Amino acid sequence: MKINGEIWVVAEQRQGKLIRITLELLGRALSLAAETEADVGVVIMGNKTDSLCRELAQKGADRLYCVENDSLEHFNPELYSRIVSELAREYKPRIILLGATVQGSAVSPAVAAKLGSGLTAHCCEVSLAKQGRLLQVVPSLEGYYVFVSHQYPEMATISPGVLPLLSLEKAGKGEIVQKELSSLSGYQDVKTKVISLKKSEKPAVSLEDAEVIVAGGAGVGSDGWAMLHELAEVLGGVVGATRPAVDEGWIDHERLIGQSGKSVSPRLYIAVGISGDPLHLSGLREPEMFFAINKNPKATIFQFADYGVVADYKKILPLLIETAGRKL
Amino acid sequence: MEIIVCIKQVPDPEHLQLDPHTGTIIREGVPTIINAADKHALELALQLRQKNGGRVTAISMGPPSAAEALKEALAMGADMAALASDRAFAGADTLATSATLVALIHKLKPFDLVICGYSSLDSGTAQVGPQVAAILRIPFFTAVQKADKSADIFQVEVVMEDGNLVYETTLPALLTVGRRINRPRGIRLSEAKKARSKELLTFDLQSLGLTPDTVGGKGSKLSMVEKIPLSVGKGAEMIIGEPEEISGVIYGKIRNIGLGIQGGI
Numbered sequence: 198m199k200i201n202g203e204i205w206v207v208a209e210q211r212q213g214k215l216i217r218i219t220l221e222l223l224g225r226a227l228s229l230a231a232e233t234e235a236d237v238g239v240v241i242m243g244n245k246t247d248s249l250c251r252e253l254a255q256k257g258a259d260r261l262y263c264v265e266n267d268s269l270e271h272f273n274p275e276l277y278s279r280i281v282s283e284l285a286r287e288y289k290p291r292i293i294l295l296g297a298t299v300q301g302s303a304v305s306p307a308v309a310a311k312l313g314s315g316l317t318a319h320c321c322e323v324s325l326a327k328q329g330r331l332l333q334v335v336p337s338l339e340g341y342y343v344f345v346s347h348q349y350p351e352m353a354t355i356s357p358g359v360l361p362l363l364s365l366e367k368a369g370k371g372e373i374v375q376k377e378l379s380s381l382s383g384y385q386d387v388k389t390k391v392i393s394l395k396k397s398e399k400p401a402v403s404l405e406d407a408e409v410i411v412a413g414g415a416g417v418g419s420d421g422w423a424m425l426h427e428l429a430e431v432l433g434g435v436v437g438a439t440r441p442a443v444d445e446g447w448i449d450h451e452r453l454i455g456q457s458g459k460s461v462s463p464r465l466y467i468a469v470g471i472s473g474d475p476l477h478l479s480g481l482r483e484p485e486m487f488f489a490i491n492k493n494p495k496a497t498i499f500q501f502a503d504y505g506v507v508a509d510y511k512k513i514l515p516l517l518i519e520t521a522g523r524k525l
Numbered sequence: 526m527e528i529i530v531c532i533k534q535v536p537d538p539e540h541l542q543l544d545p546h547t548g549t550i551i552r553e554g555v556p557t558i559i560n561a562a563d564k565h566a567l568e569l570a571l572q573l574r575q576k577n578g579g580r581v582t583a584i585s586m587g588p589p590s591a592a593e594a595l596k597e598a599l600a601m602g603a604d605m606a607a608l609a610s611d612r613a614f615a616g617a618d619t620l621a622t623s624a625t626l627v628a629l630i631h632k633l634k635p636f637d638l639v640i641c642g643y644s645s646l647d648s649g650t651a652q653v654g655p656q657v658a659a660i661l662r663i664p665f666f667t668a669v670q671k672a673d674k675s676a677d678i679f680q681v682e683v684v685m686e687d688g689n690l691v692y693e694t695t696l697p698a699l700l701t702v703g704r705r706i707n708r709p710r711g712i713r714l715s716e717a718k719k720a721r722s723k724e725l726l727t728f729d730l731q732s733l734g735l736t737p738d739t740v741g742g743k744g745s746k747l748s749m750v751e752k753i754p755l756s757v758g759k760g761a762e763m764i765i766g767e768p769e770e771i772s773g774v775i776y777g778k779i780r781n782i783g784l785g786i787q788g789g790i
Contacts, residue, residue: 211687271690274655275664299685303667306652310620310659315746318650332750339543339550343751389664389694392680396688409784432785441538444561444646444704451686456649465784475755476649486782488775489761497543497755504778505761506771516772521785 202235203260205290205350207281208253209300210243215252217362218296222355224363225323226294227257232325237369238262238290242280244270254371261371262288266378268391272300275389278307283381285312288374290350292331294323297354297457305354315346317353319456321479336456336479358405358460359479402435402451409434410463412454414477415441416470416491417510422447424514425469431521437461439477455480469510473498490514526579526674527634528570530603531626531641531653533560534587534594538646548754559594562642564601564709565702569672570640571602572707577674580604582633586614586625592725599720600712607633611729616742623656625740628733630661632726638679639699643668654701665699666692670706 206222208215219239226237236259241249243265250261262284268276281304285293293308295301297319309316321341322334331351333344346352378384404410411429413422413436422436429436437454438447454461455477466484471477473489473496481487489502490510499505506513536555544551559567570581583598585591586609595606609629617625630636639658644651651667658665670689671682674696681692681700730737737743764774779785 272685273692274666275694278655278659299668299683302651303655303665306619306650306655307659307665309652309746310623310656313620313746315618315620316650316652317747318652334753338541339548339752340755341753342749343753344747345750346747348746386662387664388698389666389692392691392693394685394688394690395682432779446704450684450703450705457644457651464782465779486778488778499761499763500755500758502758502761504775505763506775507763507765508768508771512768513772513775516768517775520772520776521779 202233203238203288203290204230204235204292205238205240205285205294207293207295207301207304208239208241208249209296209298210241210249213243213245213249215249216296216298218298218355218357220256220365221357221360221362222294222296223253223256223258224365225355225360226292227365229292229323229325233329235291236260238288240281240284242269242277250373255368256365257367257369259370259372261373262376263373264376264378268378271391271394273389273391274303274307276387278304278311279383279387280378280381282308282311283383284376285350293350293352295352295354297356301354302457305352309352312350314348314350314352315344317344320353320355321359323353323355336475338474338476340475356456356460356480359482404435404437404452404454404459404461407435407461407463409465410437410454410461411467411469412437412439412471413442413448413469414439414471416472417442417447418470419445419447421511424511424518428467428514428518428521431518432465434463434465439471468498468502469514471498472496473501526573526577526638527636528573528579528581529630529633529636529639530563530567530570530581530583530598531639531657532563532567532583532585532594532598533642533645534558534585534591535560535645535647543755557590557594559597560642560645562644562702562704565704565706566640566642567598567601567603568707568709569700569702570638571710573638573672573674579637582607584608584626584629584633586610586617586622586629592727595725596720597712599723599725600717601710602716603723605724605726607726607728609728609733613730613737614741616745617740618745618747619650619652620656620746621740621744623653623660624744625733625735626653626657627660628735629728630657632728632733637696639697641699641701643701643703651701654699658699661697661699663697663699664694665701667701669700669702672700
């Protein structure tokens with residue numbers, strides 16, 4: 198397959214606005230492109246795409262692959278993955294980057310399967326090797342794995358919040374490639390229809406912007422979460438959690454930090470009952486102060502925290518809540 | 526309704542430990558379990574069978590010992606099971622795994638629905654479901670919260686970051702489910718007894734009609750080129766003492782960076 202060398206980002210929009218991960222990916226695509234003198238292409242699907250195309254062009258995109266249709270207002274896994282794979286077959290990009298969001302995590306494997314490409318998930322870093330291959334770094338329980346793909350396009354999803362959000366001020370070529378949905382092969386075979394979006398009524402918990410995060414893991418158990426919430430409240434922060442705690446159903450998925458969850462950069466991080474593997478810690482960026490409370494003196498987290506306490510958190514947290522609460 | 530449930534046997538995360546010398550996971554002697562989300566997939570399949578009739582078939586790709594996971598699925602109530610097992614399948618990335626599962630699915634009766642766990646506890650890519658669907662060329666939905674069939678319409682509700690999306694589609698289709706969709710049933714003695722007489726088929730490379738270059742490590746498009754071990758951090762300064770002292774020291778340090786009073790200072 199002849200590769201034209203473009204580096205692609207699959208954009209993600211909600212109600213006509215780009216979400217942050219798209220700009221994080223665009224920033225990385227532009228720096229990879231600068232190394233290889235490649236162009237950056239962005240795939241945009243939605244019901245109103247004009248302003249998104251302009252915004253992305255101003256921020257450095259060279260080519261906007263734009264598919265606009267009323268049926269694309271909301272995410273449709275079958276339709277979106279068909280569009281991305283058909284566009285990739287036609288324009289043959291060298292790399293495709295997507296966000297490790299619900300949308301990106303659904304679209305990317307289907308596209309990789311249709312194209313016969315390799316695909317990594319939840320990368321925390323991507324860079325180019327000397328030979329030009331994309332090095333894809335994935336956090337794991339035992340450290341980080343680096344993968345390369347043997348097949349173009351090289352495909353990866355990147356966790357939201359792990360790449361810096363650059364100020365993208367240099368405009369790209371901004372050439373718009375408008376595609377009619379009906380012109381795409383297989384469009385008429387799509388069986389899935391979006392019926393409605395039920396917007397979440399709960400206000401979203403913003404872990405990303407929190408200055409203080411009290412995070413709990415498997416060691417918290419099923420019954421200690423009220424204590425973590427109380428501590429977070431008196432410290433003016435929010436509660437986060439690890440994958441095992443979310444999987445047990447002790448706390449909502451929206452509070453997950455690390456692989457397939459959120460990446461956070463609080464000033465203060467208090468880790469309670471968290472062992473400290475990279476699946477979790479890859480989602481934590483340079484807290485100014487990092488406490489770990491864990492019963493196990495050998496827990497890995499004590500390697501990474503600034504201050505450690507080997508104790509039952511149920512003995513420490515109530516006192517801390519009381520002290521901090523009194524000073525209000 | 527003919528339903529296929531994909532099951533992965535994984536090491537029990539509660540028994541995973543890092544080797545203190547090499548920093549790598551100790552895999553020997555770790556007990557295995559059915560991947561947590563896959564039990565929820567099976568539960569959904571059993572509920573849909575109850576409502577709509579039909580059969581549930583549990584399938585897996587893995588070493589011969591993965592038959593144990595399938596036997597557990599039979600004891601939970603699946604009607605039959607099928608395992609793809611061959612040394613040639615080892616080292617597969619998600620695409621090679623999906624291609625093997627699809628070959629296995631083609632060996633079974635026509636199906637209406639395939640259900641998978643959203644992601645596995647060991648590698649957690651969440652890729653196999655959508656890839657199986659893409660190869661089968663059927664609609665798919667990930668992170669499904671509700672699924673229901675009425676007449677010819679299949680309705681699915683999916684959890685997104687900012688709310689739930691409701692879809693309609695036709696069957697056959699594929700769903701992946703997380704752990705919030707239902708509570709998987711335990712094993713009842715009566716079901717466990719019946720399970721012994723249920724069919725558990727095994728297929729290898731040849732009987733699936735596959736060739737070595739399309740499966741396992743050889744058929745994979747990804748290679749791991751480096752393992753970066755856990756870096757050892759500088760190590761925490763340990764705070765010791767009675768709980769009152771510890772709490773006082775922590776609070777003092779928090780105040781030192783200007784936090785610890787609601788709304789800051």
